[in-house]
Amino acid sequence: MADRPNHHTDEEERVSKLDHDEEVAAEFSPTPAGIPIRTKNKERNEGEDADTENSGVGLGITALILAVLSFFMLPFLLAPAGIIIGAIAARRGSSWGIWAVAVGIIAVIVSLIVLPFRLIF
Template structure:
């Protein structure tokens, strides 16, 4: 039974001829027909656009971090100050150096005031 399905290759890669009196053995792969097509992005063309988008995203996070840090001076200094510091580091990494640095500085000052000055003020 196994000898009936032997394939002989005619020398070229990928081409085979079935022997007569044998049934074709179909082993097809259909995943390429079902899978989503792969998109390629040319990094050279989109570098400037990516940099501008990342910088704009960093500025938004920087402003949010600065707002959290300033609000932390008045209410919930440890929680909002820590959130401002963390978002400030993220903003600095994404390109908003000045906003991130101010948010980090104000957040640290807010936490220091809450820990060391306010307990003795009351």
């Protein structure tokens, strides 16, 4: 058998010279437990920054609900809970957390003023 020289077409040479990006396969495959794939893509990093900014919104709303409920029941339990959770949400960048802290403080002050009158009457 005679050795045949390797003749490649132009297309085969072009494909063999290309660098293959291995991360492309990872982007199309499912990730375990829904863990997002971290890439150096600028657009994705901007999305992560938005997620970081909005991470305290749920906590902030919860804290505000606790602070408002403290006006109606268990003021010395719900108001401090609202203040603490609101402070955590505010540290995460949520304006709801700041409102929760303010409303919680007002609820405690109002409760301290109203409590003596409740006991008397």
